[in-house]
Amino acid sequence: MNNETITVVGLGSMGFGMAQSLLRAGYTVHCVDIDPARAEALTRDGGLATPLGDAVADSDIVVLVVLNAKQIETVLFGPQGCADAMRRGSVIVACATVPPAFAREMEERVNSLGLLYLDAPISGGAVRAARGELSIMASGAQDAFDRAAPALDAMAANLFDLGREAGMGSAMKAVNQLLAGIHIAATGEALAFAASQKLPLSRVVEVISQSAGTSWMFENRAPHVVEADYKPRSAVNIWLKDLGIVTGIAETAGLPLPVTESALAQFSAAVEAGDGQADDAAVVKVYARAAGLKLPGEA
Amino acid sequence: MNNETITVVGLGSMGFGMAQSLLRAGYTVHCVDIDPARAEALTRDGGLATPLGDAVADSDIVVLVVLNAKQIETVLFGPQGCADAMRRGSVIVACATVPPAFAREMEERVNSLGLLYLDAPISGGAVRAARGELSIMASGAQDAFDRAAPALDAMAANLFDLGREAGMGSAMKAVNQLLAGIHIAATGEALAFAASQKLPLSRVVEVISQSAGTSWMFENRAPHVVEADYKPRSAVNIWLKDLGIVTGIAETAGLPLPVTESALAQFSAAVEAGDGQADDAAVVKVYARAAGLKLPGEA
Numbered sequence: 361m362n363n364e365t366i367t368v369v370g371l372g373s374m375g376f377g378m379a380q381s382l383l384r385a386g387y388t389v390h391c392v393d394i395d396p397a398r399a400e401a402l403t404r405d406g407g408l409a410t411p412l413g414d415a416v417a418d419s420d421i422v423v424l425v426v427l428n429a430k431q432i433e434t435v436l437f438g439p440q441g442c443a444d445a446m447r448r449g450s451v452i453v454a455c456a457t458v459p460p461a462f463a464r465e466m467e468e469r470v471n472s473l474g475l476l477y478l479d480a481p482i483s484g485g486a487v488r489a490a491r492g493e494l495s496i497m498a499s500g501a502q503d504a505f506d507r508a509a510p511a512l513d514a515m516a517a518n519l520f521d522l523g524r525e526a527g528m529g530s531a532m533k534a535v536n537q538l539l540a541g542i543h544i545a546a547t548g549e550a551l552a553f554a555a556s557q558k559l560p561l562s563r564v565v566e567v568i569s570q571s572a573g574t575s576w577m578f579e580n581r582a583p584h585v586v587e588a589d590y591k592p593r594s595a596v597n598i599w600l601k602d603l604g605i606v607t608g609i610a611e612t613a614g615l616p617l618p619v620t621e622s623a624l625a626q627f628s629a630a631v632e633a634g635d636g637q638a639d640d641a642a643v644v645k646v647y648a649r650a651a652g653l654k655l656p657g658e659a
Numbered sequence: 660m661n662n663e664t665i666t667v668v669g670l671g672s673m674g675f676g677m678a679q680s681l682l683r684a685g686y687t688v689h690c691v692d693i694d695p696a697r698a699e700a701l702t703r704d705g706g707l708a709t710p711l712g713d714a715v716a717d718s719d720i721v722v723l724v725v726l727n728a729k730q731i732e733t734v735l736f737g738p739q740g741c742a743d744a745m746r747r748g749s750v751i752v753a754c755a756t757v758p759p760a761f762a763r764e765m766e767e768r769v770n771s772l773g774l775l776y777l778d779a780p781i782s783g784g785a786v787r788a789a790r791g792e793l794s795i796m797a798s799g800a801q802d803a804f805d806r807a808a809p810a811l812d813a814m815a816a817n818l819f820d821l822g823r824e825a826g827m828g829s830a831m832k833a834v835n836q837l838l839a840g841i842h843i844a845a846t847g848e849a850l851a852f853a854a855s856q857k858l859p860l861s862r863v864v865e866v867i868s869q870s871a872g873t874s875w876m877f878e879n880r881a882p883h884v885v886e887a888d889y890k891p892r893s894a895v896n897i898w899l900k901d902l903g904i905v906t907g908i909a910e911t912a913g914l915p916l917p918v919t920e921s922a923l924a925q926f927s928a929a930v931e932a933g934d935g936q937a938d939d940a941a942v943v944k945v946y947a948r949a950a951g952l953k954l955p956g957e958a
Contacts, residue, residue, distance in 0.1 A: 460856060483871055495870050520866050522858075531856035532866055539849050539872030542918065546841040549918050550834050553905070556912035557759060557830035559821075567819050567831055571794050572782055573838030575874035606852070613855035615950035619841065619848050622921040651914035 362386035366511055367415040367422045369435055369442075371398035374455070374482060375425030377489030378515045380405055382423075384492065385514035390415035413445045421451045421511055425482075428601060429458040432466065448474035451508050455482045455496075457537060457602050459609050460527030467500065467526035476504035479526040480512065481533035485593060493517035497536070499528035534609055537602040538620050543577035544599070544640050545623035550578070551585050551655075552647030561586045561656060584641035588657025596643060597636040599627040661685035665810055666714040666721045668734055668741075670697035673754070673781060674724030676788030677814045679704055681722075683791065684813035689714035712744045720750045720810055724781075727900060728757040731765065747773035750807050754781045754795075756836060756901050758908050759826030766799065766825035775803035778825040779811065780832035784892060792816035796835075798827035833908055836901040837919050842876035843898070843939050844922035849877075850884050850954075851946030860885045860955060883940035887956025895942060896935040898926040 364387055368379040371393035382389045383405045390410040391399040399409035408415075412435075416422050422442070424432055432454055436443040446452075452470055454463065454477065463479040470477045478500040488494055496512050498505060499522040512519050522528040550573070554564045565582045568574050584590065603624040610617045626643050633649070635642040648655050663686055667678040670692035681688045682704045689709040690698040698708035707714075711734075715721050721741070723731055731753055735742040745751075751769055753762065753776065762778035769776045777799040787793055795811050797804060798821040811818050821827040849872070853863045864881045867873055883889065902923040909916045925942050932948070934941040947954050 485871075497866065518869055522862070522866075528856075528858065531853070531858050532863065534856070535849050535853045535858065535863055536867060536870050536872035538852055539845055539867065539874070539877065542841065542845040542848075543872070543874060545918050546838055546845075549841075549916055550838050552914060553837055553909055553912075553916065554830070554834045556909065556914045557827075557833070559827065559830050559834065563821070564831065564834055567796065567821075568835060568838065570817055571835045572784075572875050572879070573835035573842070575838070575842060575877075576871050578838065578874075580871070610852055610855065613852075613950060615851060615855045615946065615952070617848055617852065618921045618924065619844050619918060622917045625917065647914065651912060653914070 364388070364420045364511070365390070365418055367392060367419040368425060369412065369422065370425035370431075371402065372425065373486035374489045376402065377486055377491070378423065378425060378494070379407055380490055381492035381515045382511060383407055387511065387514070390419060412440070412442050416442045416446045419447070419450060421453060421508055422446060423453045423455060423511070425455045428456050429462045432456055432458065436466070436470065443470060443473055443475065446473070446475055449476065451476040451478060451504050453478045453480045453508050453512070455480055457481050457533050457605060458530050459605055460530045460534070461612070463527040463530045464525075476501060476507065477526055478504040478508050479529040480508070481529055483533065483536060488517070489515070496520065497522055497529040497532040499523050500526045534606050538606045538617070540577055541599050541603045541606070541627070542619055542623045543575040544581055545626045545643055547575070547578045547581050548585075548626065548641070548644035548647055551582060551644050552651065552653055555648065555653045555655065556651055581641040584639055585644050586656055588655065590639045590642045592637060592639045594640050595637055596627055596630045596640050599624070599640055600631060603627065663687070663719045663810070664689070664717055666691060666718040667724060668711065668721065669724035669730075670701065671724065672785035673788045675701065676785055676790070677722065677724060677793070678706055679789055680791035680814045681810060682706055686810065686813070689718060711739070711741050715741045715745045718746070718749060720752060720807055721745060722752045722754060722810070724754045727755050728761045731755055731757065735765070735769065742769060742772055742774065745772070745774055748775070750775040750777060750803050752777045752779045752807050752811070754779055756780050756832050756904060757829050758904055759829045759833070760911075762825040762829045775800060775806065776825055777803040777807050778828040779807070780828055782832065782835060787816070788814070795819065796821055796828040796831040798822050799825045833905050837905045837916070839876055840898050840902045840905070840926070841918055841922045842874040843880055844925045844942055846874070846877045846880050847884075847925065847940070847943035847946055850881060850943050851950065851952055854947065854952045854954065855950055880940040883938055884943050885955055887954065889937045889941045891936060891938045893939050894936055895926055895929045895939050898923070898939060899930060902926065
């Protein structure tokens, strides 16, 4: 058993699994979501469905697994924001993908209320979230890191300590998303190219996975195309958000990102074609449509 | 020992190692290169430095490890071409990266002389070539494949049989190069982005290698940037050639390749900046220059 009490705010596919991992580790966990049914579902695993203000007032750590910077700001400082209700010295663990400058700004604002802030973006997907096997890219004050670390370990297979400055975790996450987004678009481009040359796509997955052209995303996403399975594990829409953050950061730094921009344009085209909610592997359809190619599962 | 005699034409970093692998496997190997010193160097390993015409007249298999389609055509059918000197029934193994249509055309031409043709592009780099651990993506007539297979096995860790039609091996190689080229440019883009955010690049390599943003090329090339080591293992110039082949094939198929095109543009910029002969990881310098960033090794 564990003596600490944690609030998890945001019980989507990631937050839900993270709350389960914390419950397995013996924490007392308050579960909060806009949809009360999500919190209620976790009571079967021992979670407590508690209103936000009461939850954070009772917690040592508040984990925010919301969608973006705006939602972090709203949860903390909006009209029903909970920052004022938190105990002095408690730690906010912010898991959304955000611009590094936003993380630094939030750190400053919560510090001024006597709270600690850990910039802690996550990666790994819903399955690994439920198993407590996420990657967490964390940075922030030593106190914030040390006090959150045991809980982070309960949720993560890889806990990366990126130093004593909020924003570095978000910067590393942005590097990861830049690469991952490009690799998904490249996977679509490569599979469409292979289809245009009449290569059997299942064979392409086998051969490329053992060759220098492979990537984590290729090995993960290409089978979705081969199986014509576009139920969303991670949706196309996510990449408009995440690559938008990446290009926004780069613009501020005066750095052109032409390959990222071109990948982003393919995800935008997929959204325009109505595939925003589909699995991100559906970006391959943008190419197939352009060249009149048939993909697996198409008559 | 092995009864067969093989000619290897083209003793660059790949062909040299492939000839060594064949010698280790007990083949009699005629070694041919424009630079006689390259063939001479292999005599220490038991290779024979033989003029091209005599070499192929004495060979069961002729392995062409030249640079491109034009060189294949010249070696076979140019003014000093050797196709006419080859024994009927012997096998040409063509290892350059070429358009699939070129492979089919060569197959037809050599078949009409009573010769067999195997479309067999290679990948893996010089170190793996010397160890007999290449990947070979082979396609062609059953006879051609069966007769070349033992020799291919002596040179390869992965021998992929891509079917009974010349061109399919080249198509698969093009898919691999499309992905590999994008991933190298993406690696440069990601490292420049990380540098702009003041992330230590050695830490980026550690973290990303364990995250969903990783790729074979990231793990192989990013350390070159961290170590500021741009001595060419694979040069920037190769990508102008290989991605040029890829985009040429796609154009014929009516398929737009925007992400590939944008990667190719970065390699072109690297060549224009004088880095054509440098290791392809030097594409990162295109980004660093554009944003005024310092890379490892720069004062």
